[in-house]
Amino acid sequence: MIPLLLLHLLAAAACLLPGTRAGRRTFAVAAVPPAATFLWLLTVAGGVLDGTPLVADLTWVPQLGLTLQFRMDGFGLLMGLLVSGIGTLVMAYSLSYFRPHGDHPPRDDRAPDETARLAGLLVAFAGAMLGLVLSDGFFTLFLFWELTSVTSYLLIGIDDRAAAARAAAQRAFLVTGAGGLALLGGLVLLGQRSGTTTLSGLVADPPSGTLVTVALVLVLTGAFAKSAQFPLHFWLPGAMAAPTPVSAYLHSATMVKAGIVLVARLAPVFADVGPWRALVVVCGGASLLVGGARALREQDAKLALAHGTVSQLGLIMILVGLGTPATTYAGVAVLTAHALFKASLFLTIGVVDHEAGTRDLRRLRGLGRRLPVLAAVGLTAGASMAAIPPTLGFVAKESGIAALEDTGIGMLGPAALVLVVVGSVLTVAYTLRTVGGLFGRDVPAGDDGPAPIDPAAVHRPSVAFVAAPALLAALSLAGGLAAAPVGAWLAEVAGSLTPAAAEGYLTLWPGLHLALGLSAAAWVLGAALAEVVRRRERGDEPAPTVAIRAYAAGYDGLLRGSRRLTAVTQSGSLPAYLTVVLTTLVIALGAAWLRGTGPVDDVPWAESWLQVLAAVVTGGLALAMVRARRRFTAALLLGGSGYGLALVFLLHGAPDLAITQFLIDTLSIVLFLLVMARLPDRFRAPPSWVPDGLRLGLAVLVGVAVAGFSLAASAARSEPSVGDEYVLRSEPEAGGRNVVNVTIVDFRGFDTLGEITVLGVAAVGVVNLVTAARRRQRRDGATGPGTGDGDDGGRTDAGAPTAAEGAS
Amino acid sequence: MSVTLAVLAGVLAAVGTALVLHRTLTRIVLGLGILGNAVNLLVLAAGTPPGTAPIIGRSGRFGDPVPPALVLTAIVIGFGTIAFLLAVAYRSWTIDGSDEVEDDIEDRRLAEADPHDADDPDLDADERSVP
Numbered sequence: 001m002i003p004l005l006l007l008h009l010l011a012a013a014a015c016l017l018p019g020t021r022a023g024r025r026t027f028a029v030a031a032v033p034p035a036a037t038f039l040w041l042l043t044v045a046g047g048v049l050d051g052t053p054l055v056a057d058l059t060w061v062p063q064l065g066l067t068l069q070f071r072m073d074g075f076g077l078l079m080g081l082l083v084s085g086i087g088t089l090v091m092a093y094s095l096s097y098f099r100p101h102g103d104h105p106p107r108d109d110r111a112p113d114e115t116a117r118l119a120g121l122l123v124a125f126a127g128a129m130l131g132l133v134l135s136d137g138f139f140t141l142f143l144f145w146e147l148t149s150v151t152s153y154l155l156i157g158i159d160d161r162a163a164a165a166r167a168a169a170q171r172a173f174l175v176t177g178a179g180g181l182a183l184l185g186g187l188v189l190l191g192q193r194s195g196t197t198t199l200s201g202l203v204a205d206p207p208s209g210t211l212v213t214v215a216l217v218l219v220l221t222g223a224f225a226k227s228a229q230f231p232l233h234f235w236l237p238g239a240m241a242a243p244t245p246v247s248a249y250l251h252s253a254t255m256v257k258a259g260i261v262l263v264a265r266l267a268p269v270f271a272d273v274g275p276w277r278a279l280v281v282v283c284g285g286a287s288l289l290v291g292g293a294r295a296l297r298e299q300d301a302k303l304a305l306a307h308g309t310v311s312q313l314g315l316i317m318i319l320v321g322l323g324t325p326a327t328t329y330a331g332v333a334v335l336t337a338h339a340l341f342k343a344s345l346f347l348t349i350g351v352v353d354h355e356a357g358t359r360d361l362r363r364l365r366g367l368g369r370r371l372p373v374l375a376a377v378g379l380t381a382g383a384s385m386a387a388i389p390p391t392l393g394f395v396a397k398e399s400g401i402a403a404l405e406d407t408g409i410g411m412l413g414p415a416a417l418v419l420v421v422v423g424s425v426l427t428v429a430y431t432l433r434t435v436g437g438l439f440g441r442d443v444p445a446g447d448d449g450p451a452p453i454d455p456a457a458v459h460r461p462s463v464a465f466v467a468a469p470a471l472l473a474a475l476s477l478a479g480g481l482a483a484a485p486v487g488a489w490l491a492e493v494a495g496s497l498t499p500a501a502a503e504g505y506l507t508l509w510p511g512l513h514l515a516l517g518l519s520a521a522a523w524v525l526g527a528a529l530a531e532v533v534r535r536r537e538r539g540d541e542p543a544p545t546v547a548i549r550a551y552a553a554g555y556d557g558l559l560r561g562s563r564r565l566t567a568v569t570q571s572g573s574l575p576a577y578l579t580v581v582l583t584t585l586v587i588a589l590g591a592a593w594l595r596g597t598g599p600v601d602d603v604p605w606a607e608s609w610l611q612v613l614a615a616v617v618t619g620g621l622a623l624a625m626v627r628a629r630r631r632f633t634a635a636l637l638l639g640g641s642g643y644g645l646a647l648v649f650l651l652h653g654a655p656d657l658a659i660t661q662f663l664i665d666t667l668s669i670v671l672f673l674l675v676m677a678r679l680p681d682r683f684r685a686p687p688s689w690v691p692d693g694l695r696l697g698l699a700v701l702v703g704v705a706v707a708g709f710s711l712a713a714s715a716a717r718s719e720p721s722v723g724d725e726y727v728l729r730s731e732p733e734a735g736g737r738n739v740v741n742v743t744i745v746d747f748r749g750f751d752t753l754g755e756i757t758v759l760g761v762a763a764v765g766v767v768n769l770v771t772a773a774r775r776r777q778r779r780d781g782a783t784g785p786g787t788g789d790g791d792d793g794g795r796t797d798a799g800a801p802t803a804a805e806g807a808s
Numbered sequence: 809m810s811v812t813l814a815v816l817a818g819v820l821a822a823v824g825t826a827l828v829l830h831r832t833l834t835r836i837v838l839g840l841g842i843l844g845n846a847v848n849l850l851v852l853a854a855g856t857p858p859g860t861a862p863i864i865g866r867s868g869r870f871g872d873p874v875p876p877a878l879v880l881t882a883i884v885i886g887f888g889t890i891a892f893l894l895a896v897a898y899r900s901w902t903i904d905g906s907d908e909v910e911d912d913i914e915d916r917r918l919a920e921a922d923p924h925d926a927d928d929p930d931l932d933a934d935e936r937s938v939p
Contacts (some may be wrong), residue, residue, distance in 0.1 A: 563918070566918060566919075567918060567919035567920075568919075570915050570918070570919075571911070571915060571916075571919065572911040572912030572913070572914070572915025572916050572919070573911045573912075574831070574836075574909045574911075575829050575830075575831065578828055578829055579829065582825055582829075603809065603810065603811055604810045604811070605810060605811050605812060606810045606811070606812040607810045607812075607858050611810065611812055611813070612812055615812045615813065615815070615816040618816060618820070619815075619816050619819040619820065622819060622820055622823040622842055622845075623819065623823060625823055625827065625838060625842065626823055626826050626827065631834055634834075634835070634838050635838065638838050638841055638842065641820075641842065641845070642841075642845065645845050645848075645849065648813070648816070648849065649852065651858070652813075652852060652853065652856075652858045652871070653856075653858050653859045653860055653861050653862075653871040654852060654861065654871065654875075654876040654879075655861050656861075656876055656880060657848075657852065657876050657879055657880055657883070660880050660883050660884070661848075661883055664883050664884065664886075664887045667887065668841065668887060668890055671890070671891055671894055672834075672838075672894065675834075675894045675895075675897060675898050676834070678898060678901060679834065679897070679898075679901055679907060683830075683832050683834075683835065695826055695829045696826055698825060698829070699822040699823070699825040699826035699829075700822055702821050702822055702824075702825040703818035703819055703821050703822030703825070704818060704822075705818075705821075706817050706818045706821035706822075706846060706850065707814045707815055707817055707818025707821075708814075708818075709850075710809065710813070710814045710817050710818075710850045710853065710854045711809060711811070711814045711854075713850075713854040714809035714853065714854035714855075714857075721855075721856075721872045721874055722874060723856070723862070723872035723873045723874040724872075726873050726874065727862055727864070727870055727873065730864060731864050737863055737864040737865055738861075738862075738863045738864075739862040739863065739864065739870075739873040740861075740862060740873045740876045740877050740880070743873050743874065743877035744877050744880060744881070748877060751877075751878075751881055752881065755881045755884055755885055758885050758888050759884065759885070759887075759888045761888075762888035762889065762891055762892045763888075763891075765892050765895065766891050766892055766894075766895040769892075769895035769896060769898065769899045770895055770898065770899075772899060773895075773898055773899045773901075773902040776902050776903070777902055
């Protein structure tokens with residue numbers, strides 16, 4: 001398995017090499033990995049179906065226990081065959097689809113490198129999807145799950161100059177990506193509760209509990225988003241912005257089945273848990289009806305089919321999600337039938353689009369006579385979609401209806417049956433409308449609509465072009481005709497999901513049972529509905545769906561809300577930021593103080609009279625700074641207060657600190673005076689942003705918090721200081737007697753290195769700023785600052801300092 | 809630690825706070841200097857009780873050598889910060905004749921902008937305009 005995945009990766013890389021001129025011929029390269037996979041799967045199919053799954057592990061990050069775990073059982077084999085088989089056909093089909101055209105350009109006419117990009121992304125997707133259906137480990141599953149989302153995003157938005165394509169790609173990615181996050185959360189919870197990180201291990205020994213229920217709802221959310229289930233279904237029709245081969249492959253046959261694959265694996269074990277079945281029936285049923293109803297109103301054949309896909313996926317979701325053996329079996333059968341007929345129909349529409357230049361149902365006419373072979377293909381696949389005998393779609397749906405007649409799960413069973421039958425009526429109706437619109441009508445309904453095409457001007461497609469949809473339609477028909485052996489084979493497949501499903505069967509003639517009666521009723525009612533819809537057809541485009549509008553409003557609101565939040569939190573005002581920071585400081589310090597180790601007793605008022613004197617000088621000079629109106633005064637007061645502090649340090653038994661404080665303070669005053677000689681002497685009026693009351697109030701609060709915190713902190717020591725050890729080792733190990741000095745240069749030498757680095761960086765900054773300022777002053781001449789031209793005010797000559805003049 | 813030192817640390821912190829909330833850069837630098845002094849005092853006084861300077865050979869109860877070592881580093885780094893900010897003030901003055909800290913223009917513009925300006929015009933693009 002792993003070499004085949006690597007082969008996909010290799011082919012994708014080859015196609016995506018920049019500057020390739022091969023154009024659509026890259027699809028020949030892209031077809032190799034899926035074809036090879038398909039052949040390999042056929043050779044191993046026998047053993048897998050006999051009940052010995054193939055297992056492969058690839059260690060990724062052993063330190064974190066991350067391993068890529070793959071396991072192919074019967075169901076994995078079926079999905080692998082569908083992914084690789086349809087993938088091969090789509091690649092072959094694309095060779096014709098992207099062929100430049102005679103007199104009118106095809107819809108998807110693009111530059112060679114763009115076509116090659118498409119081929120590369122498509123084969124990359126094929127690899128990701130193959131990995132997804134074969135993965136067993138949770139994180140393997142998630143990885144490939146997201147990979148398919150990403151490749152889908154890139155493929156939907158392949159026409160990156162079209163705003164609609166970009167918006168659709170973003171929508172699809174946000175919805176499936178958010179679903180992927182929900183899935184990840186669910187898988188993590190399941191892994192926590194079960195102690196295993198593989199699907200097979202989880203199913204073999206299922207955990208239970210409230211957390212597991214939450215996890216399963218999260219997993220279902222992810223599956224619904226991926227498989228376009230109501231209310232997360234709205235991204236799928238938008239995904240039709242991608243070229244038709246992409247739509248056929250990703251958005252009908254394979255990727256949208258990912259959620260169903262996951263649900264099918266978990267449902268037999270977890271369907272009884274909490275709201276699982278209710279969610280499946282409600283969301284699947286809503287998708288079934290909403291998609292079917294919408295498909296009746298679309299004028300673009302591809303969009304009608306896309307809504308039909310939402311509907312069909314709802315049906316499959318109900319069947320596999322209920323989790324009983326019979327419904328699981330029927331779900332697998334319908335899934336297979338759907339992949340075949342829906343891919344065939346999409347590819348058929350692609351041919352029509354390519355040859356007639358449109359797929360607007362109002363414009364197409366006369367194609368049934370002009371393209372009889374293609375019409376036969378479309379009708380066969382359509383018959384399978386509408387569940388008309390003798391097709392695979394019919395036998396599969398019959399088994400589904402029969403399975404729902406007696407589920408043994410209470411009222412949800414009959415409810416699901418009613419939903420499925422109503423959905424079938426809709427399915428018959430939109431099939432008749434769409435396929436009939438493509439091939440059947442001679443005169444389009446509505447006279448005031450877009451101009452109809454001229455059937456005689458429609459090209460006849462080449463044999464190779466029609467081969468892929470024809471083969472898929474033929475399989476749909478053969479699957480119905482050979483219902484018994486196909487059914488037996490599918491039973492072996494479904495048996496890997498739940499053993500009892502291996503007893504399922506398909507039959508072309510079920511006898512005069514309720515299921516056949518319901519199917520017949522669906523045909524009749526569906527035909528009648530199609531006729532009603534045809535008569536009331538107004539030929540206009542339906543408005544965007546409610547879900548799309550709700551999504552747009554939500555997205556819009558999110559942007560607006562975040563903008564408002566940014567405007568509030570990021571005001572751009574330094575005093576405002578500082579107010580927030582200092583208020584936080586007060587709260588944090590106050591909390592630490594109040595939650596301190598208890599009452600602070602035996603604290604002396606002062607340690608000596610000299611200390612009180614020094615403190616009064618230091619604090620008094622500092623307080624005077626608040627009132628200072630002149631820069632010069634303020635700087636001198638800072639210096640004086642610093643000298644007082646040096647005395648406090650000295651009295652506290654830290655002579656090194658005292659001398660440092662004294663020296664640095666002196667240096668600071670010199671620096672201040674140097675700068676202030678240039679600046680105006682007086683401060684401007686106090687700023688208005690922070691009112692004085694608030695400013696001083698906050699200042700007092702900070703002061704009280706700091707004072708209280710320092711008392712609490714000094715009483716909070718619970719462990720002896722490392723300083724005792726420093727004192728012991730200072731002389732024997734570092735050969736110094738002054739322990740503070742030894743600490744700085746030896747024990748904590750790296751701190752000092754960092755300090756020197758900071759000083760160095762600051763010095764470089766100072767030199768550059770001063771040099772630039774001087775240069776500017778010289779240029780401005782004697783006019784002085786503030787009167788210079790303002791237009792080049794932002795220029796910073798941050799070059800290397802030129803001479804000693806820059807030294808501070 | 810004595811109440812005197814705690815009160816002194818609080819007073820210095822309060823003065824520093826009152827100064828940094830101004831818009832004049834020189835005042836902010838002065839305030840940072842005072843705030844630094846307050847924190848240095850706090851670390852030293854709360855970290856070790858008063859005692860003899862920890863120099864081997866002296867008699868008496870040694871203070872803890874770690875807080876002075878930390879504070880010593882902090883004093884020097886604080887000086888580097890002050891020097892840099894003063895250079896910024898000087899440069900600011902040579903450009904526009906003041907050392908006021910203005911509001912960030914980009915931030916103000918963002919706050920006052922009409923939210924619709926930056927909305928994605930494609931957002932409401934109808935899904936049916938697919939190619």
